[in-house]
Amino acid sequence: MPSWRRGAVAAAFLAAILLVVALNRRTDRAGTAAVVPGFHLTDVAAAAGVRFVHHRPTLDPKLAHIAPLIASLGASVSVADVNNDGWPDLYFTNSRFGFPNALYRNRGDGTFEDVAGAAGVADVNRPGEGVSMGAVWGDYDNDGLEDLLIYKWGYLQLFHNLGNLHFEDVTAAAGLRRWMNSNGAVWFDYDRDGLLDLYVTGYFRSDVDFWHLQTTRIMENSFEFAANGGKNRLFHNLGGGRFEDVTDRMGVGSTRWTLAVAAADFNGDGWPDLFLANDYGPEELYVNDHGGRFVLSRVGLESDSKSGMSATLGDVLNRGRLDAFVTNISERGYLFQGNNLRLNFLPELGRFQQGADGVVADAGWAWGAQLGDLDNDGRNELFIVNGFVSGDRDRSYWYAMSKIAGANGNVFEDARNWPPIGTASLSGYERSRVLVSRGLAGWTDVALAAGVSDEYDGRAVALADLFNRGVLDVVVANQNQPALVYRNTVVPGNHWIAFRLVGTRSNRSAIGAEVTVEAGGMRQLRVVDGGMGFASQNDRRLHFGLGRTGRVERVLIRWPSGTLQTIERPAIDQVHVVTEPQYPR
Amino acid sequence: MLKHTRRLWVRLGQLDPRYLVSFLITLVLVLGQARYGILGGYDRLVIALGVCTATELALSRLVRGRFGNVQSAYITGISLALLIKPRADLLWPFALGGFLAIASKYVLQYRGGHLWNPSNFAISLLVLAAPGSVAILSHQWGNDVAVNAVIWGFGLLIVARVGMLHVTLTYVACFLALAVVRHGIVGGPLLGEIAPITGPMYQLFIFFMITDPKTTVSTARGRVVVAAAVAVVEAAIRLAGDHHVAALAPLYPAPPILALAIVGPVAKALDLYLASKPAYSPV
Numbered sequence: 001m002p003s004w005r006r007g008a009v010a011a012a013f014l015a016a017i018l019l020v021v022a023l024n025r026r027t028d029r030a031g032t033a034a035v036v037p038g039f040h041l042t043d044v045a046a047a048a049g050v051r052f053v054h055h056r057p058t059l060d061p062k063l064a065h066i067a068p069l070i071a072s073l074g075a076s077v078s079v080a081d082v083n084n085d086g087w088p089d090l091y092f093t094n095s096r097f098g099f100p101n102a103l104y105r106n107r108g109d110g111t112f113e114d115v116a117g118a119a120g121v122a123d124v125n126r127p128g129e130g131v132s133m134g135a136v137w138g139d140y141d142n143d144g145l146e147d148l149l150i151y152k153w154g155y156l157q158l159f160h161n162l163g164n165l166h167f168e169d170v171t172a173a174a175g176l177r178r179w180m181n182s183n184g185a186v187w188f189d190y191d192r193d194g195l196l197d198l199y200v201t202g203y204f205r206s207d208v209d210f211w212h213l214q215t216t217r218i219m220e221n222s223f224e225f226a227a228n229g230g231k232n233r234l235f236h237n238l239g240g241g242r243f244e245d246v247t248d249r250m251g252v253g254s255t256r257w258t259l260a261v262a263a264a265d266f267n268g269d270g271w272p273d274l275f276l277a278n279d280y281g282p283e284e285l286y287v288n289d290h291g292g293r294f295v296l297s298r299v300g301l302e303s304d305s306k307s308g309m310s311a312t313l314g315d316v317l318n319r320g321r322l323d324a325f326v327t328n329i330s331e332r333g334y335l336f337q338g339n340n341l342r343l344n345f346l347p348e349l350g351r352f353q354q355g356a357d358g359v360v361a362d363a364g365w366a367w368g369a370q371l372g373d374l375d376n377d378g379r380n381e382l383f384i385v386n387g388f389v390s391g392d393r394d395r396s397y398w399y400a401m402s403k404i405a406g407a408n409g410n411v412f413e414d415a416r417n418w419p420p421i422g423t424a425s426l427s428g429y430e431r432s433r434v435l436v437s438r439g440l441a442g443w444t445d446v447a448l449a450a451g452v453s454d455e456y457d458g459r460a461v462a463l464a465d466l467f468n469r470g471v472l473d474v475v476v477a478n479q480n481q482p483a484l485v486y487r488n489t490v491v492p493g494n495h496w497i498a499f500r501l502v503g504t505r506s507n508r509s510a511i512g513a514e515v516t517v518e519a520g521g522m523r524q525l526r527v528v529d530g531g532m533g534f535a536s537q538n539d540r541r542l543h544f545g546l547g548r549t550g551r552v553e554r555v556l557i558r559w560p561s562g563t564l565q566t567i568e569r570p571a572i573d574q575v576h577v578v579t580e581p582q583y584p585r
Numbered sequence: 586m587l588k589h590t591r592r593l594w595v596r597l598g599q600l601d602p603r604y605l606v607s608f609l610i611t612l613v614l615v616l617g618q619a620r621y622g623i624l625g626g627y628d629r630l631v632i633a634l635g636v637c638t639a640t641e642l643a644l645s646r647l648v649r650g651r652f653g654n655v656q657s658a659y660i661t662g663i664s665l666a667l668l669i670k671p672r673a674d675l676l677w678p679f680a681l682g683g684f685l686a687i688a689s690k691y692v693l694q695y696r697g698g699h700l701w702n703p704s705n706f707a708i709s710l711l712v713l714a715a716p717g718s719v720a721i722l723s724h725q726w727g728n729d730v731a732v733n734a735v736i737w738g739f740g741l742l743i744v745a746r747v748g749m750l751h752v753t754l755t756y757v758a759c760f761l762a763l764a765v766v767r768h769g770i771v772g773g774p775l776l777g778e779i780a781p782i783t784g785p786m787y788q789l790f791i792f793f794m795i796t797d798p799k800t801t802v803s804t805a806r807g808r809v810v811v812a813a814a815v816a817v818v819e820a821a822i823r824l825a826g827d828h829h830v831a832a833l834a835p836l837y838p839a840p841p842i843l844a845l846a847i848v849g850p851v852a853k854a855l856d857l858y859l860a861s862k863p864a865y866s867p868v
Contacts, residue, residue, distance in 0.1 A: 008647075009644060009691050013685065013692045016684050017714065019681060020711065020715050021714050023677055023718065024719075027673075027675065027715075027718045224621065303622045304622070333712065333716040333835070333837075333838040335670075336671060336672035336673065336720050354674075357673050357674065361672070361674075362672055396829065399826035399838075400777075400826070400827065402723065403777055403778065403780055403781050403823075404777055405784075406722070406723045406783075407780030407781060407783045407784050411776050411777070411779075417780070418777060419774065
């Protein structure tokens with residue numbers, strides 16, 4: 001054969017290798033274009049008096065060799081105005097016996113004060129009771145005061161808000177004294193009777209007591225298809241402060257190691273559905289069949305199993321439709337699961353469509369996330385926290401974990417067979433991501449430019465206008481590390497509008513209410529959440545950026561009761577308190 | 586019944602081994618995809634198979650003047666589609682991996698023989714040169730004993746029929762023995778050290794990569810030695826991983842595949858060199 005042919009083949013071979021290297025470099029640089037964000041975030045936690053440090057749980061010595069892995073959950077933050085003074089307050093959970101949770105009352109002057117002790121919601125992490133993993137606020141008795149549900153590895157706790165920053169433990173009376181190893185919960189009114197119901201997710205099985213283990217066979221039996229997790233539970237609000245477990249009747253007892261749940265009406269039929277992010281199974285959508293039953297639906301989620309950790313809802317493309325963002329795990333060389341951006345095409349196609357690529361898909365070992373308009377330009381930004389275990393920087397557990405990752409489930413279901421982690425890191429010291437959408441040009445990570453450079457092991461993130469300035473601030477709860485309170489400074493010129501809803505026929509908290517703002521040729525949809533993201537809950541007030549638009553054409557409110565309300569040309573740059581009409585319009 | 590079985594056994598042995606191996610990898614693909622969605626997207630399969638086949642046809646015509654048999658391209662294409670797990674649904678790893686796998690047979694030659702198993706070469710290159718874009722299969726078969734039994738059963742049968750059972754068994758035996766040794770050195774649970782071999786990545790490795798007739802050495806004794814050497818190098822990589830040796834970190838995501846990439850071509854080159862000597866007559 002002529003030598004030139006061999007030479008041509010060799011040259012093509014070499015060119016292909018160089019192309020591999022070049023394309024890999026391009027992948028590494030994707031989404032890092034120099035973009036100047038229209039906002040800046042400054043950590044003011046210390047200055048604001050929020051000196052909360054999370055402490056991870058201590059566990060049964062049988063798990064000592066992998067304790068940092070198991071004890072990697074528990075940091076959470078939830079936002080609520082617990083004393084109805086118009087200023088959002090913050091609740092942080094701790095996860096070690098003897099270390100209290102914190103309720104930071106917003107003083108309204110830029111500072112906060114921890115009143116959890118005096119309020120009676122601090123000392124909840126005690127031997128025999130379990131440790132906190134998160135909390136969600138909801139006015140379950142419609143008395144106008146936000147009540148508190150703490151989910152734990154241990155007994156659930158429900159605190160009734162008595163007013164004046166005092167709470168009473170009513171768990172037993174409510175019928176909720178139940179041991180669950182839970183990492184998520186959501187308040188929502190599934191039967192539209194005006195009373196908030198409660199959905200609590202199970203992670204580890206409920207017969208596991210982490211301080212008195214009867215067996216070490218407690219882990220998942222599959223990294224992709226496990227169904228041996230704790231059972232999720234649905235508690236129906238009977239009124240009179242009592243709840244009834246209706247899980248089996250309603251068909252929502254998933255056991256797929258659910259880490260996060262969000263409730264919203266995805267298919268537009270007026271009934272709130274449940275979207276589950278499962279750690280060792282595919283995401284699940286339970287469609288609400290008119291309050292009589294939930295149906296696990298095939299909507300394009302079932303064939304794709306990763307490590308879902310956050311269920312975040314938002315109108316990503318300004319279509320007036322709620323999409324879902326689910327975080328997963330990516331680690332160079334070992335695993336590229338990719339986050340999921342589930343674009344809602346249920347009405348048209350009966351399914352979600354995957355919309356994640358580039359920096360949206362890869363955010364490291366990603367945990368909590370929220371979609372919110374941080375620069376008031378009318379489009380959502382995406383704030384993602386990440387990082388799993390930050391130990392020794394020069395020792396990684398990834399190789400050791402890879403030994404069992406592809407193995408038969410009977411091997412790693414027993415925690416004894418897991419290689420010891422020692423002091424190694426596992427996707428530690430990861431930098432949070434702050435993504436801005438540039439439309440067709442895709443998303444860009446502006447975290448560093450926006451002032452976010454921490455390498456904490458982030459778990460929960462919540463958005464709230466903490467200082468009542470018409471901008472969204474960001475609060476982050478970090479695992480075994482200090483909390484962060486980012487004060488947002490927005491470039492002037494963009495307008496905004498916000499709504500605080502008060503239900504009458506619907507639940508008083510208006511959880512589940514959808515608000516659509518039409519302004520400047522755009523539509524924006526937001527929902528009042530009873531818990532969203534991972535171990536987090538946002539400010540109950542719905543905040544919309546308007547960009548340079550000086551006028552809102554129309555606001556449409558769909559209340560959980562089904563009532564539709566229209567507000568024409570509301571004033572901008574202010575918070576509107578809207579009470580549900582007594583009679584449907 | 587026995588007579589029929591024996592006749593079938595003989596017939597199977599008369600077939601081109603590539604047909605049997607093609608059947609086996611198709612079985613793995615179908616079972617894995619139907620039961621566990623192991624592919625992650627049919628576009629990957631189409632691209633990997635298409636590029637492998639097209640490259641084989643083009644290069645064989647260009648270099649040898651005739652279109653070559655595409656069976657090995659078929660096996661390579663499916664292997665790549667199963668083993669490569671890219672970031673954010675990238676498709677170029679399948680295209681470039683397919684081209685590099687097949688082209689390596691024509692470029693990386695010594696004394697008329699190619700040195701690397703094509704899939705092994707492509708995957709090793711991608712893992713080392715593009716760690717920000719490519720990871721390797723870390724899926725599992727779940728706990729479905731039936732699927733595992735089918736794969737292992739057919740796998741062992743077919744490698745036996747193509748005369749490579751000694752390679753598979755040698756590697757497995759050495760892996761297990763060295764797992765015990767590693768357990769003795771690093772401590773930790775023994776099952777954790779043995780666990781990898783129960784996963785699909787290893788099944789693809791021991792039934793397809795390490796037994797490739799074109800890149801294994803020419804003597805049975807030599808093949809046993811090479812299989813053992815691969816297991817030893819793999820054990821060394823694993824021990825380095827257990828001790829967090831930073832310089833070798835790029836090898837940790839796929840120890841057996843990279844061990845074969847190191848040992849295989851050296852052994853093959855030596856075998857080809859020895860075969861060229863007049864005094865050497867392989868058995």
